[in-house]
Amino acid sequence: MTNHNRFIIMGAMALGLQSALAGDITGTITLSGTAPEAQIIDQISSDPKCSTMHAEPVKTKFYVVDADKHLADVVVVVRGITGKSTGASAAPLVLDQKACLYTPYIAAVQTGQKIQIKNSDDLLHNVDVQPAADGNKPSMMNKAQMSGAADLVISFPAEENFLKFKCDVHPWMFSYVTVVDSPYFAVTGKDGSFKISGVPAGKYTVEALHRKAGKVAKEIEVKDGDTKLDFELQVPAK
């Protein structure tokens, strides 16, 4: 074997090894700046049926922050990996219309992943979805969902941030789903933390997206093991 061939084989092995390596990205999102106060959704209180489903007044949840300023409902996405979606075989995301609210409020799915929309209320809701991305527009939907009706199922072929699902019968009911063309994303929990597992080793841009506070991005290199990545989102200031 010539030296030339040895180099080729070693290079190929190195590449193969690198692609086989995968790591996790973990981190926490914090919010700086002053967010507006959550407000009571008066419309729920004044609705004869929906009001009976809540013992306490329901408030808006645009900025869900804990005592340490950790921010929930942030979508964290590893960009630069496309065509790796396993959405077709992934478990569906369940969006439930329960107690006249959409649950969860913020979610993310892969392209092609099914979104199963339930109506757990003893009420009629309509499911109004108006995608903005060209590839998703044919999936536009506005369908009635009676109490006890079968779940509605929808999926989207193109990436899109904060695709809105809403009910026009009860116009305070809405939620947002971000569509990503890979399985490498997460949504922060109440403690502002996230974990993206099994990211192939390599250099990426990771974005943290919040519907109100906007977007921040960082460059990282993922290696085998755990890669720590924290973000600070700022309430835009004048």
Add this chain to the structure above:
Amino acid sequence: MTKNGYNKPLHQFAVATALSTLALIALGGLVTSHGVGMSVPDWPTTYGYNMFLFPISKWVGGIFYEHTHRLLASVVGLLTIVQLVWIFLQEKRVWLKWYAVGSLVLVSMQGLLGGLRVVLSKDEIGVFHAIFAQLFFLMLCSVALFTSRKWMEIEEGKKPFAIESGVSGKAFWRWIFLGVTVLIFAQLIVGATMRHQHAGLAIPDFPLAYHKVWPDTDSASIAFYNSQRVELEDANPITAFQVRLQMAHRLMAFSILMLVSLCSWFSRKSFGSRHPLARISLIWLGLLFLQVILGAVTIWSNKAADIATGHVVVGALSLAVGELLTIIAFRALIPNPVSQTVSENREVAGVFSIPGKVGQVTGN
């Protein structure tokens, strides 16, 4: 029907049809104000039912507004057809017959636009739906005017709107009335565009705008405005265009209020306080003041649905009064290009001759 062709039942029916249309505009305003235009996802059916058989028990939440809007629209369509048939059977004025045909075409287009707004889910169609609603209302108001006793007196050659002093030099004011009415219509188009973008209040304070005389509209400012908005109902993020559009709406409102004040003052000074032009102008001014107050309260109440809808209704009334005033002014303020005898004038103009003032009025 009287000798001069005045048909009281037809006139009363025309007034009722116009008022029904105003009520329809109000219901449409409530649909948009509540953001429930898509709460009935199908058309012309309602949740799969024949629209007229949709069970009352299901008229809940946003469906109540959207469904009753559709039902009243059907009633208005029916009234328009009846009015058309009535005019064809009992009216001699051919132009009025064609005018009534025009109103049926417009209401049909309007129904179709409303349906397409739902089926295609396009906000832009909603803007046109709102604009055509105003045009249709104007048509019906003018039919009510053209079938009125006063108008029939005009057609007969009497002078119910006779002017006590000379009109020479004042004829151009009819163009002012027309201009202000067109400006109000433009203002309603701006308002409809703002409402049908479903972005809530682009500027949440008044009389200042984001605490300034003129708000910043750079991208950083818009990002800041959006980050601070707490929408209780679904609303799209605002854009710089929407902020500028609302500023244009405010400036136009101020201009219209000034111009209507001027029209009212002119009418009173020139024709006397008892003249119909002066009286209608005063009503016009009152409506405009009310409209400005409602506009301010719409903002202060964070776009409360009933207040915002009141703003739409008074806007429609202001436009209609401007239209009627313009039509009357075009018959009352007749230019005086040449001197003619009173007898000639009465023959030609037939309506607005001024007793005892030779050569003051001519036909047009």
